[in-house]
Amino acid sequence: MRNFFQRQGKFRPLSKGDERSAEQQQIPEDLWVKCPKCGELLYSRELERNARVCPKCSHHFRLSARERISLLADSDSFQEWDSTVSPQDPLKFVDGQGPYDEKIVKTQKKTGETESLITGSARINGRPVVMVVAEFNFLGASMGSVWGEKMARAVERAVEERMPVLTVNASGGARMHEGLFSLMQMAKTIAAFHRLGENRLPHFSLLVDPCYGGVPASYATVADVMIAEPGALIGFAGQRVIEQVTRQKLPEGFQTAEFLLEHGMIDQIVDRGNLRDLISTLIDHYLGAPQGLGSYSANGLRSATELEQTVTVVDTPGPATTTTGGMS
Ligand SMILES: [Zn+2]
Numbered sequence: 001m002r003n004f005f006q007r008q009g010k011f012r013p014l015s016k017g018d019e020r021s022a023e024q025q026q027i028p029e030d031l032w033v034k035c036p037k038c039g040e041l042l043y044s045r046e047l048e049r050n051a052r053v054c055p056k057c058s059h060h061f062r063l064s065a066r067e068r069i070s071l072l073a074d075s076d077s078f079q080e081w082d083s084t085v086s087p088q089d090p091l092k093f094v095d096g097q098g099p100y101d102e103k104i105v106k107t108q109k110k111t112g113e114t115e116s117l118i119t120g121s122a123r124i125n126g127r128p129v130v131m132v133v134a135e136f137n138f139l140g141a142s143m144g145s146v147w148g149e150k151m152a153r154a155v156e157r158a159v160e161e162r163m164p165v166l167t168v169n170a171s172g173g174a175r176m177h178e179g180l181f182s183l184m185q186m187a188k189t190i191a192a193f194h195r196l197g198e199n200r201l202p203h204f205s206l207l208v209d210p211c212y213g214g215v216p217a218s219y220a221t222v223a224d225v226m227i228a229e230p231g232a233l234i235g236f237a238g239q240r241v242i243e244q245v246t247r248q249k250l251p252e253g254f255q256t257a258e259f260l261l262e263h264g265m266i267d268q269i270v271d272r273g274n275l276r277d278l279i280s281t282l283i284d285h286y287l288g289a290p291q292g293l294g295s296y297s298a299n300g301l302r303s304a305t306e307l308e309q310t311v312t313v314v315d316t317p318g319p320a321t322t323t324t325g326g327m328s
Helices: 043-049 065-070 101-109 144-159 177-199 239-246 257-262 274-286 305-312
Strands: 032-034 042-044 079-081 117-124 127-132 165-171 204-212 225-228
Touching: 032 043, 042 043, 043 144, 065 117, 065 127, 065 165, 065 177, 079 144, 101 177, 117 144, 117 274, 127 144, 144 165, 144 177, 177 204, 204 274, 225 257, 225 274
Parallel strands: 127 165, 165 204, 204 225
Antiparallel strands: 032 042, 079 117, 117 127
């Protein structure tokens, strides 16, 4: 008879070890979501429709890498590169939770990804672009050897194919399990982007919540344009660590995108809904109508279909005409 009162399915009580807060435990997670900023209860489907931005207070919830790609890239335009590059365990590292190689297998199963960085080519409003997107659910998007390798390969392909690079950066820092190998990725990625710059191709860095450690300390904050989402936390060390070391109280809003913008560390804060248009405008601004990419327009945005029509016209043999300001 007791079983009669036990709730089933979505409304079952939470099992032991569930890490949700006491407030959240009252709400079935997959149906309603509580906004951490305004406290409003949001119907999760409505939140999905709104690109996971709170319709009441504009709080930007975190997105997975795949959600980010489908939000930014034109539909079905993303072609993934190097998806089979998998992490190694050169140090045979064991932490409090067990061996690193076992952890990799478990995380790969849980997330369906082979590593914390996804690379590939896509189109945004019709413009070709190399996309490099971090997956925070994969070991906190920590930067390990595979991160550096995939990043370097993606940038090299961007140089070969004369495409701009958009990086979407979230990270918890270096992959400690790989020791020095992970730290070396900072130099490796910076070197790759240096080559991109030498070839007069732009790097746009989108900083999303949370972005810490070696990623903002290397390539992510030396891009041609640095954009952040509202409220994103961006920094090197975490606030608590800084407070403990300096024994000083940090100013309000420290390490938020707004704070960084005020102090000249980033170029612009952009709402999620405007990202696509901003990025395609930036691509047009930097690449104008260079040879081989004759379809770019510096005269504002046009729809992807309009652009395809333009491509067929411009595709005829002969030198591409450069009328608008490029990088040269
Ligand atoms: Zn809200």
